[in-house]
Amino acid sequence: MIWQFDILILIFLVVTAVISLQVKDLLAASMVFGTYSFLICLLWAGMGAVDVAFTEATVGAGISAVILIATVYNTRRDSSD
Amino acid sequence: MSVMGSFIISQYVLDHFNFWVAVILMMIGLYAMITKNNLIKKLIGMSIFQTAIILFYVSAGVKEGATIPILEHHAAETEQVAAGDAGAEHGSVVGADHDVSKSSEKAPAHEVHEINPDDYSNPLPHVLMLTAIVVGVATLGVALAVAQVIYKNYGTLEEDEILAKIKAAENDG
Amino acid sequence: MKWIGLIAVIFTGGLLLSAMDDFPNWGDAHSPANSSPVSQYYIEQTMTDSGVPNMVTAVLADYRGYDTMFETVVVLIAGIAIMAILRVAKQVPGGAKPTPAHEVGDQHDIIIGTTCRLLIPVLQLFALYVIAHGHHSPGGGFQGGVILGASFILAAIAKGLDPALQRLPEKRYVKLAFVGVVIYVSFGVACLILGENFLDYGVLHELLPTMSAEEARSHSMLGVEIGVAFTVSMIMFAIYANLASKGELEGGL
Numbered sequence A: 001m002i003w004q005f006d007i008l009i010l011i012f013l014v015v016t017a018v019i020s021l022q023v024k025d026l027l028a029a030s031m032v033f034g035t036y037s038f039l040i041c042l043l044w045a046g047m048g049a050v051d052v053a054f055t056e057a058t059v060g061a062g063i064s065a066v067i068l069i070a071t072v073y074n075t076r077r078d079s080s081d
Numbered sequence B: 001m002s003v004m005g006s007f008i009i010s011q012y013v014l015d016h017f018n019f020w021v022a023v024i025l026m027m028i029g030l031y032a033m034i035t036k037n038n039l040i041k042k043l044i045g046m047s048i049f050q051t052a053i054i055l056f057y058v059s060a061g062v063k064e065g066a067t068i069p070i071l072e073h074h075a076a077e078t079e080q081v082a083a084g085d086a087g088a089e090h091g092s093v094v095g096a097d098h099d100v101s102k103s104s105e106k107a108p109a110h111e112v113h114e115i116n117p118d119d120y121s122n123p124l125p126h127v128l129m130l131t132a133i134v135v136g137v138a139t140l141g142v143a144l145a146v147a148q149v150i151y152k153n154y155g156t157l158e159e160d161e162i163l164a165k166i167k168a169a170e171n172d173g
Numbered sequence C: 001m002k003w004i005g006l007i008a009v010i011f012t013g014g015l016l017l018s019a020m021d022d023f024p025n026w027g028d029a030h031s032p033a034n035s036s037p038v039s040q041y042y043i044e045q046t047m048t049d050s051g052v053p054n055m056v057t058a059v060l061a062d063y064r065g066y067d068t069m070f071e072t073v074v075v076l077i078a079g080i081a082i083m084a085i086l087r088v089a090k091q092v093p094g095g096a097k098p099t100p101a102h103e104v105g106d107q108h109d110i111i112i113g114t115t116c117r118l119l120i121p122v123l124q125l126f127a128l129y130v131i132a133h134g135h136h137s138p139g140g141g142f143q144g145g146v147i148l149g150a151s152f153i154l155a156a157i158a159k160g161l162d163p164a165l166q167r168l169p170e171k172r173y174v175k176l177a178f179v180g181v182v183i184y185v186s187f188g189v190a191c192l193i194l195g196e197n198f199l200d201y202g203v204l205h206e207l208l209p210t211m212s213a214e215e216a217r218s219h220s221m222l223g224v225e226i227g228v229a230f231t232v233s234m235i236m237f238a239i240y241a242n243l244a245s246k247g248e249l250e251g252g253l
Helices: A003-022 A026-047 A050-074 B003-014 B017-035 B039-060 B073-089 B093-106 B123-154 B159-172 C002-022 C037-050 C055-063 C065-090 C110-132 C141-159 C161-167 C170-193 C201-206 C213-244
Strands: none
Touching (some): A003 A026, A003 B017, A003 B039, A026 B039, A050 B039, A050 C213, B017 B039, B039 B123, B123 C037, B123 C055, B123 C141, B123 C213, C037 C213, C055 C065, C065 C170, C065 C213, C161 C213, C170 C201, C170 C213, C201 C213
């Protein structure tokens, strides 16, 4: 794969991970976590792990974001840290 | 930057950049699991930790210049013919090889017969991680269910408030 | 607490990064992981053994079929555990009764409803394609199952949980989830009955005389993937339905 692309995605991964853990709104944190999953899926598709990327695209960016949002909806949206 | 410095950077950072980022993400997740006060944040940290490990495994299976671990379909037909011949004749290995070489001599279009392992990325880490992702989301669901029950019983998802309420309930009883 | 966590993280991360020097370079085809005889065997012999071009599916459903069977059982148990956790919680007396952070109106948007009505059949068809074509292209039981489950979740989000649960009630999805595991195990038991090892599909060609052993392996993989897809899709929907409605299976997101 193209290594510049690789490094760009890896840097974005760290940025999205930090944002999803730092933002005080849990709904935003769930959405940024979905972005994180999508980025890591792109990375795996570039590495040739197409099946893993496919699973991560459906599971990580789809289902886990949805069930996180469902839990946030049933509990509280704001977080202390 | 000196030549030596750039050499060291390429040696220690660029060649292992995926592993560096996997370790950094793992530590971000671990830090969140230790220090974050909100249970949902802890679970997001746990998921980041998990993807970091999966990233590490998949990075270990990458080969430079290799393609995805799916064979070409034309190779499938030749292989099946060859395997069928070998099976039908119950012949020795030498006989099977002879058949294969004959058929490849007849049909030079089917030269994709030899499979070089260096041409395909390693499928084993992919399989292990594929199931890990699906099991990971199922366990994340269990954790979120527990978080919902905690919220129902304590009215909060902040760790320190939950601990204070548990302590108060113990002092009462 | 933050300082203790920071120290622990820096210490662990430093240890891991100091070990980085011993790692093989990125993309090294001859690193120990890539040159191990096991993965080389998978790459070279998959086509001869089963005629399946996608090595990941072949390893998942055939060579490591035992592993995948219990991964499916783990997913099933996780779904049952979610139902159990949330059901028990309903009967806990004297708990605080927090209200949701915000209320969503009951009326559902006509644009969203129509779009989803058009989108869901396409999604389900694509899911079936992914399951059935998992031998030849990326995909398989897990991915297709999750897409199928996601299409039910989309219906539940767009039209409300109650109409979706009328189409797919709890009894039915739990049954179908178990049916998936039963399909998987029955392939293994069929191999046992025919006198081979558990999940050694090659022997199944005795059931159909026109099939060779390789074709039997290939087709058994498809059957096993269908079983996985049953369990995974139903459990994904069960996780969503229970988490979105706090286990009460009414109202919801």
